[in-house]
Amino acid sequence: MGVTTAAVRRPELPGLLPASLAGSSAGAARRSGRDWFVDVLCFLIAASFVVNYGFEMISGADPVPDAMMVADIAAGVLATIGLWWRRRWPVAFALALLPVGLYADTASGASLIAVFTVAVHRRAAIALGVGALHMLSCMPYLAIRPDPQLPYWTVLVIVWLVIAATVAWGMFVRARRQLILSLRDRAEQAEAEQELRVQQARQVERTRIAREMHDVLAHRISLLSLHAGALEFRPDAPSDEVAKAAGVIRSSAHQALHDLREVIGVLRDDPAADAPVPPQPxxxxxxxxxxxxxxxxxxxxxxxxxxxxxxxxxxxxxxxxxxxxxxxxxxxxxxxxxxxxxxxxxxxxxxxxxxxxxxxxxxxxxxxxxxxxxxxxxxxxxxxxxxxxxxxxxxxxxxxxxxxxxxxx
CATH class of the missing domain: 3.30.565.10 (Histidine kinase-like ATPase, C-terminal domain)
Known part of the structure; x- marks a missing residue:
């Protein structure tokens, strides 16, 4: 991987990669506004590596062959453009940058972002494997293009620490997102269970009230039947008794009709939650x-x-x-x-x-x-x-x- 001493001297790099760099789920066909912001930020970070290393190769004290410089810059530009598809194929993109990292300094930023994306969107075993491959790719690169100021193993350990920190950070972001999703799912499940308990309690209460009203209604109807039977079997009863019985029948019928309306109201599919409860005996x-x-x-x-x-x-x-x-x-x-x-x-x-x-x-x-x-x-x-x-x-x-x-x- 083409992470040289110049890249190592940028300690602010890991801090510039927020958790949002992973974007939404890998392979998402449609980006949200937040995803666009993250992708643009990743593009600018990777492009800054291309500009920085390209400027050093052009104006540096050590001359770089033109063909190698053109290949390096071209590889960095292509790797930076490829970041737009890292969500859909995070592992394939990170593996495709391995041969590029053997010689291209300008692809260092894109490689780190690719490793970070794999750590966010894939399980730990895959993330560690991809990170280990990028660590191994640094060994032949540093052997071919050694740093003129620091020993080989010193630079290698520093680069390995940068890659390891990137993988660890991505795994932390993944774990945090999974925790948030788990807590959100638990909250939604608890809310659904609470709503179900409320509905069950309402149904139980409606059933109880309906039973109460059934008993009252049966009582009223039996009174109606008794008085109507008395009038039927005693047509010669005195007028005052007939009037009294008719009054009781009218009153009982009125009460029965009122109770029946209450039963129908209670058994509706959408009863009012704040409906007053009839006084209980x-x-x-x-x-x-x-x-x-x-x-x-x-x-x-x-x-x-x-x-x-x-x-x-x-x-x-x-x-x-x-x-x-x-x-x-x-x-x-x-x-x-x-x-x-x-x-x-x-x-x-x-x-x-x-x-x-x-x-x-x-x-x-x-x-x-x-x-x-x-x-x-x-x-x-x-x-x-x-x-x-x-x-x-x-x-x-x-x-x-x-x-x-x-x-x-």
């Missing part, structure tokens, strides 16, 4: 639920045996309310006219128990259609709350729904 809302069912004509007795040393957790109270609501809805649909017993008991440390019991209807359950998933969803709700749910026909001829929910002390 608690254990204190059980009396109102029972009164609403009584107004629909059900016979219900509520036994509140809860110890009120402290308020139960919100999720526990809401689950107890939903258990009672679903059990009353099933009693209205499948055992109309039967008396229902609702018992709520327990306290902090013992847990909260909810039991809804009604006699098994004569002739079996009514034929009112149902999805059959109410108790399944109820069992899942109770299980997610950390509790247990049991339901079925008892030996004494009743249908019983029993739930236990944890209530920490």
């Amino acid at each position: 608690t254990l204190d809302d059980l009396p109102a639920l029972v009164d609403e069912s009584r107004q629909a004509g059900m016979r219900i007795r509520l036994h509140d045996e809860v110890r009120r040393e402290a308020e139960p957790p919100t999720s526990v109270g809401r689950s107890a309310y939903r258990v009672t609501q679903e059990a009353l809805t099933n009693a209205r649909k499948h055992a109309p006219g039967t008396a229902v017993e609702v018992t709520v008991g327990g306290g902090p440390g013992d847990g909260l128990t909810v039991e809804v019991r009604n006699p098994w209807p004569v002739g079996g359950p009514s034929g009112i259609p149902g999805a059959g998933t109410g108790l399944v969803g109820l069992a899942e709700r109770v299980q997610l709350a950390g509790g247990r749910l049991a339901h079925g026909r008892t030996p004494d001829g009743s249908f019983r729904v029993h739930a236990w929910l944890p209530w920490p002390a």
Whole structure:
């Protein structure tokens, strides 16, 4: 490689090769603005070697044969022009400069840039191999054209250090770029995972709200069915009772329509992230639920045996309310006219128990259609709350729904 003492006396050379000299990926067909800037800078650095060595050969004290001078300058010019294609073929370009470096001083700058480009764009083994070949090419060059001021081995070691520093710098730039890309990929992956977690959380919340509204909607529809059935089977009822039943039907239908709109809104593909959440029921809302069912004509007795040393957790109270609501809805649909017993008991440390019991209807359950998933969803709700749910026909001829929910002390 044609790096002579004059080149070694330029300690600022490595500092002039910024990390951007490697440009974008090797072989990129289209250069960005940054790539153009780097390529122009590399061209100017290599051209400065051609001008500097050419001027020294023309005006130097030691005469240089014209043919050798022309060949040297021509080789430097061609090597400098070839830098425009170093991105596409970095290894091939660096190897093509090996024979040029055996005699051409003017190609020294282009050779260093080529070695640096290989170190940036190729793995360490290839970069070290190319750097070693350029080191070996310096030995016959210095033997043919020795430096008149410094010993052979001194110049050789200096040139080797320059090439080694160039390779090490390129490998450092490559490692830094890989680290930045890795950190960027990790950041993008973490952002994508976070977005996925947010979407999953939104979906879970939408499903939970939809279940809540399903329970409420089923409760409203069962009230409508009960009152409409009463009007159908008692056409001779007093006008005030008919008006009262019609008012309840109208109110229940209005509420059912409102609940249905909310369910559809929740199940939209693009729900508003800041949409207000409907108020959730608690254990204190059980009396109102029972009164609403009584107004629909059900016979219900509520036994509140809860110890009120402290308020139960919100999720526990809401689950107890939903258990009672679903059990009353099933009693209205499948055992109309039967008396229902609702018992709520327990306290902090013992847990909260909810039991809804009604006699098994004569002739079996009514034929009112149902999805059959109410108790399944109820069992899942109770299980997610950390509790247990049991339901079925008892030996004494009743249908019983029993739930236990944890209530920490």
